[in-house]
Amino acid sequence: MRALARYLIFLGPAAVVIGFFAFTMSVMVRTSFAPSLGPAIVGEGYTLSNYAQFVGSSFYLGYLFRSMWIAFYCTAITTVLGFLIAYFMYRSGPRTRLVIGVLLIVQFFTAYVIRTYAVMLVIGRTGILNSTLLDLGIIQQPLSLLFTEFGVAIGMVLVSLPFMVFPIFASLQSIPPNAEMAAASLGAGNTRIFWQIIVPLSMPGVAAGVVIVYLFELTSYIVPGILGGGYVDMIANLIYAKAMQSFDHPFAAAAAVVTLLVSGMTIYLLQKSFRLLSPRT
Amino acid sequence: MNPGVEQVFPPQGFSLRWYANLANRHGFIDAARLTLILAFVSTIVSVVVGLLAGVAITRFSFPGKDLVLTVLLSPLIVPQVVVGMAFLVTLSSLGVVTSVISLAILHCVITLPFAARVIVSALAASSRSLEEAAQSLGASPARAFLSVTVPMIRPGLVAAAIFAFVTSFENFTASQFLVWDRTTLPVELYNFVQTESDPTAAALSSLILLPVVLLVLVFNNFIGQQMFSRK
Numbered sequence: 186m187r188a189l190a191r192y193l194i195f196l197g198p199a200a201v202v203i204g205f206f207a208f209t210m211s212v213m214v215r216t217s218f219a220p221s222l223g224p225a226i227v228g229e230g231y232t233l234s235n236y237a238q239f240v241g242s243s244f245y246l247g248y249l250f251r252s253m254w255i256a257f258y259c260t261a262i263t264t265v266l267g268f269l270i271a272y273f274m275y276r277s278g279p280r281t282r283l284v285i286g287v288l289l290i291v292q293f294f295t296a297y298v299i300r301t302y303a304v305m306l307v308i309g310r311t312g313i314l315n316s317t318l319l320d321l322g323i324i325q326q327p328l329s330l331l332f333t334e335f336g337v338a339i340g341m342v343l344v345s346l347p348f349m350v351f352p353i354f355a356s357l358q359s360i361p362p363n364a365e366m367a368a369a370s371l372g373a374g375n376t377r378i379f380w381q382i383i384v385p386l387s388m389p390g391v392a393a394g395v396v397i398v399y400l401f402e403l404t405s406y407i408v409p410g411i412l413g414g415g416y417v418d419m420i421a422n423l424i425y426a427k428a429m430q431s432f433d434h435p436f437a438a439a440a441a442v443v444t445l446l447v448s449g450m451t452i453y454l455l456q457k458s459f460r461l462l463s464p465r466t
Numbered sequence: 467m468n469p470g471v472e473q474v475f476p477p478q479g480f481s482l483r484w485y486a487n488l489a490n491r492h493g494f495i496d497a498a499r500l501t502l503i504l505a506f507v508s509t510i511v512s513v514v515v516g517l518l519a520g521v522a523i524t525r526f527s528f529p530g531k532d533l534v535l536t537v538l539l540s541p542l543i544v545p546q547v548v549v550g551m552a553f554l555v556t557l558s559s560l561g562v563v564t565s566v567i568s569l570a571i572l573h574c575v576i577t578l579p580f581a582a583r584v585i586v587s588a589l590a591a592s593s594r595s596l597e598e599a600a601q602s603l604g605a606s607p608a609r610a611f612l613s614v615t616v617p618m619i620r621p622g623l624v625a626a627a628i629f630a631f632v633t634s635f636e637n638f639t640a641s642q643f644l645v646w647d648r649t650t651l652p653v654e655l656y657n658f659v660q661t662e663s664d665p666t667a668a669a670l671s672s673l674i675l676l677p678v679v680l681l682v683l684v685f686n687n688f689i690g691q692q693m694f695s696r697k
Contacts (some may be wrong), residue, residue, distance in 0.1 A: 192522065199538055199578070202511070206541050209552035216555045227559065287682055294678045296636030298652045299671045302659050306668065404545030406639045411659055421547040421639065429599045429643065434555050441548045449547055461531035 209372055217438035225432040235439035245423070245440070250449065252419040255334065256402035259341040263398050264391065266342065267349030271390075272383075274350070275357040292347045301411045304340040306330065308412075332414040340412040341402050348401065349394040356390025357383070391457035399455065420444055485669045494670060497654035500566070504650065505634040508573035509581075512630045513623060515574075516582035521611070524589040535586065542579045549576065550640030558645070564644045572644055576637060577630040584629060588622025589615075 217235055220228035239245045274282050292300060307313050308330040313329040330336035360383065370379050402408075406421035413419075418426070424444065428437035523535055541549065557564055579632050592615055600610040616623075638652035645653050653672075659667050 191526070192528075195518045195522035195526070196534070198515040199582070202515055202574055202578050203537055203540070205571050206549075210557040212556040212559055213548075213552035216559060225558075290682050291675075291679050294632050294682070295639065295675060296652050296655075298636070298638050298656050299674060302655070302667060302671060305659070322671070359632075388662070400543075400545070404547055406547055409654070414660075415665075417480070421545070424547050424551055428551055428554060434558060437551060438555055441551045444545060445548050452543065453644070 193274045214442055216435050217442045219345050219435045221435040225434070227434055235435045236443070238436060239439050239443060248418065248420045248423045249254065252403055252421075253447070255338065255341070255419065256399055256405075259338050259345070259402050260395060260399045261400075262338075263342045263345045263349050264395055267346055267394060267398075268353055268387070268391065268422050270346070271350045271353035271357055271387075274354055289347045289350055297344060297407045298411070300344050301340055301407050303341050305411055308339060331412060332416045334413075334417050336416045337412045340408045341405065344408055345398045345401060348397045352393040352397070353387055353390040356387040356393075360386045388459065388462060392456065392462075393428055394454055395459070396455050401453060403448065403451070404444060474688070482618070485673070493649070493654055494651070497651045499647050500569075500648050501635055501651040503566070504570055504573045505631050506578045507570050508634040509627050509630040511574045512578040512581035513585070513627050515578060516585045516626060519582060520585040520589045523586055525594070538582050539579045541575055542583075546576075546637075546639035550643035554643040564646050566648070569641065569644050569650075572640060573634045573637065576640060577633045580633050580666070581626040581630040584622055584626040585619070588619040588626075592618045 200295075216227060218231045220230060220232045220234060222228045265304070270285070274285050277285075305312075308328075309328045310329065313331075313425070315324075318324045319327065330339065363422070364382055364386070365378055368382050371432070403420050405419060406425060409417050409419045409422055413422075420440070421444075424437050424440050427433045427440065431437075519534075519538060523531055523538075549572070553568065554564075557568055562568065563687050596618070597610045597614045600614045601607060605613065636652055637650070638656060642653050642656070649657070651670075655667060655670060
């Protein structure tokens with residue numbers, strides 16, 4: 186009996202909180218199978234019509250595929266840039282590292298909404314980017330970056346960078362310094378050292394970063410919302426619109442479940458492939 | 467990239483009127499109040515709950531520990547938009563009106579995994595031998611824990627609290643499903659950015675940004691270059 190009380194006290198509260206979570210998720214799944222009888226009216230019984238509607242329509246599926254595609258190339262760019270920044274930090278002296286580190290950490294504590302808004306200010310018509318380019322004479326007219334996929338992509342990369350840099354940097358830091366020296370003493374040139382020692386050993390960090398960033402970008406609402414202004418809606422925007430504007434809960438729930446499944450599968454596949462790419466430890 | 471919100475337009479001269487405007491718009495002040503309440507509540511809840519659960523996971527022995535930890539961290543892998551959606555649908559189907567309580571529960575659910583993750587790793591890294599030594603000297607398990615282990619993991623607790631607070635404070639995507647007359651600060655800011663174009667939003671962002679930058683810089687002076695120097 187005393188043992189039971191112990192478990193209740195220590196694990197009980199967590200069970201309650203997670204219980205709320207599990208309950209809401211199951212209601213959502215249940216709702217996705219409910220017939221939608223008009224705005225804000227959810228019927229009894231079960232049906233696959235919401236899923237059929239979602240999967241069967243190239244319009245709705247398009248949101249999903251477009252999100253997957255945007256997230257894919259944005260993650261790729263973020264990975265390359267993130268690796269460069271992390272590597273630069275790795276090779277820099279303590280003061281540079283501190284400066285970059287502080288810049289990155291500040292972003293962790295700044296809300297996505299604020300950071301995305303900052304990007305909007307920079308790439309807007311009257312923003313710093315356009316002002317600079319105009320002043321330098323590189324362009325004659327301000328670039329119209331907002332409300333385009335390009336602008337959204339820029340925002341995605343900038344907002345996701347901190348999540349990519351830190352895991353990669355952590356991985357780089359865990360490379361034993363002797364490894365490079367050993368390779369050099371065996372006659373390996375810098376390029377070889379880089380590609381055959383550093384990159385493979387940084388893979389765990391890259392893998393972690395890619396998973397985090399891809400998932401974040403795939404289901405991002407804020408970046409396409411602010412920088413896309415309705416023209417570059419992604420899957421998260423669709424779910425919100427269907428739920429809060431059309432009040433079609435069953436359909437939105439079905440879309441959400443599909444998104445969840447896609448996210449889960451993506452995590453699984455990404456982790457699987459990175460495990461294959463990592464050197465055997 | 468730099469989150470610095472500098473000037474919106476090439477500055478037409480400096481003026482503090484946008485900051486003053488903030489005070490005039492009650493929407494922002496009320497939103498700020500709600501956001502702070504939610505952040506404090508969910509921080510306290512998730513740190514306490516996370517600590518209790520963390521103790522169980524790292525100190526007790528029972529089958530399925532890994533599973534428990536995974537379940538505890540499960541909200542992390544669910545996209546924000548799905549979590550918000552789930553809460554909305556649940557409230558709607560139960561016929562419950564959204565309120566501060568429902569928002570608070572949402573925030574607790576979202577912040578708990580963050581806090582728990584930090585606390586569990588802090589607990590796992592802390593050596594049990596000190597705690598056991600205290601017990602062998604006659605302290606009760608509870609006393610040993612409170613006087614020995616808790617101070618040892620204090621940095622972890624602080625970190626967990628900070629993570630939880632920040633996560634709740636800035637939460638937008640899930641929270642926007644559960645706002646009604648009252649909104650949270652990020653939601654209010656988002657709506658403002660969508661509909662209006664004066665630099666008031668920039669003023670607000672700077673206000674939020676400044677303490678963060680100061681905090682990080684101050685932290686660095688204490689922790690020093692430990693974070694980034696080579697081992």
